[in-house]
Amino acid sequence: MFALILAVINLIVGVALARRFRRFYIVLITIVVVVALLGFSTVRTVPVGHTGVVTTYGRVENYTLGSGMHLVAPWRYVVCMDNRVQKRTLDLSCFSSDIQEVNLSYTVNYQISKANAMTLYSTVGTEYYDVVIAPNIAESVKVATARYTAEALVGMRDSLAQEIEAVLSEKLSDYNIEVVGTSIENMDFTDVFTNAVEAKQVAQQNKLRAQTEAEQKVIESKAEAEQRKIDADAAAYETQVAADAAAYRTRANAEAQAEANRKIAESLTDDLINYTYAGNWDGSLPQIVSGNGGSVIVNASDMLRGE
Numbered sequence: 380m381f382a383l384i385l386a387v388i389n390l391i392v393g394v395a396l397a398r399r400f401r402r403f404y405i406v407l408i409t410i411v412v413v414v415a416l417l418g419f420s421t422v423r424t425v426p427v428g429h430t431g432v433v434t435t436y437g438r439v440e441n442y443t444l445g446s447g448m449h450l451v452a453p454w455r456y457v458v459c460m461d462n463r464v465q466k467r468t469l470d471l472s473c474f475s476s477d478i479q480e481v482n483l484s485y486t487v488n489y490q491i492s493k494a495n496a497m498t499l500y501s502t503v504g505t506e507y508y509d510v511v512i513a514p515n516i517a518e519s520v521k522v523a524t525a526r527y528t529a530e531a532l533v534g535m536r537d538s539l540a541q542e543i544e545a546v547l548s549e550k551l552s553d554y555n556i557e558v559v560g561t562s563i564e565n566m567d568f569t570d571v572f573t574n575a576v577e578a579k580q581v582a583q584q585n586k587l588r589a590q591t592e593a594e595q596k597v598i599e600s601k602a603e604a605e606q607r608k609i610d611a612d613a614a615a616y617e618t619q620v621a622a623d624a625a626a627y628r629t630r631a632n633a634e635a636q637a638e639a640n641r642k643i644a645e646s647l648t649d650d651l652i653n654y655t656y657a658g659n660w661d662g663s664l665p666q667i668v669s670g671n672g673g674s675v676i677v678n679a680s681d682m683l684r685g686e
Contacts (some may be wrong), residue, residue: 382507391496399461402485409526409646410628411608413627414672418600422448422449422450422451423444423448423449423451423457424444424447424448424449425444425445425446425447425449425457425459427446427580428446428460428461428462428463429446429459429460429463430444430445430459430460430462430491430493431443431444431445431449431457431458431459431460432444432457432458432459432460432496432497432500433451433456433457433497434455434458434502435452435455435456435458436454436455439497439500439501440455440566441497442497442498443496443497444608445493452464455612458505460491460494460496460499460500460505460599460616461491462490462491462492462496464488464489464490465488465489465490465508465649466486466487466488467486467487467489467508467512468486468487468564468655469484469486469487469513469514469516469517470482470483470484470485470522471483471484471485471517471520471521473520473521473524473525474521474524474525475524475525475527475528475529475531476525476526476527477528477529479529479568479622480529480568480569480570481524481529481532481565481566481567481568482565482567482568483520483524483563483565483566484562484563484564484565484566485516485520485543485562485563486560486561486562486563486564487512487516487547487556487558487560487561488558488559488560488576489512489551489556489557489559490557490559491555491556491557492555492556492557495555496555498555499554499555499556503554507554507556509556511551511556512551515547515550515551516547516683518550519543519550520543520565522546523543524540526542527539529568532566535624536563536566539563539581540561540562540563541559543561543563544560544561547561569634586630590598
């Protein structure tokens, strides 16, 4: 742009010099150039996602500029501060409460306050991550880690991350820096501790498996005993049912026989008895035996035949 302006100026100067009033044109061109340079020097552009901090001879003004083009006095300077969400990861070496070394990779997403960007610039500057954020991350992580044993850290990773974020957010809020989110990307222990944890886990798994097998055997034994009891009860019930059925049949037969005898006894008469006797007689007569000193045997059949 400036090259084009200079080319136009040279052209105008060349034409002016060839004329009678070249001094007038030279002065006019000089004024135009100065005004143009002053105009360009007052234009400031703030990129999207940034906040413009205005300074006057090193003094920070109490206002900021949003993204876009702005007209600013030539003696004022605009510093662009990134107000987008930024991400940084910090690798740290910490110690647990039982003096076990822990290596952490901690990631933080942060964002500066747009309205108070001039305060951050005036108190910290543009290198606020190295000056404020990184040291506070290191301190917060180490303080929170020291409250847990190494073994507890293995199973309480989420709790540790939340505690670190709470402490870090409180510290950075004093500098108008907002913590958007944090996470523990990685957590490593020494080989000695890792081997000890693995051995303990193996022992716990073996113990749990032995307990499970023992409980399973107890359950199976109880189930077998219950099944035997059920079978015995079923057999006893069947025996009882059979005995009850036999007793019932016997009682029913006896009652039926008694009823039949009763009916027969009720139906008997002298004529019926004589008739039945006569119907069953085979024609044989009884022999008669009498006498005290001797025996007399009379055959009734012979008497009927006249012998």
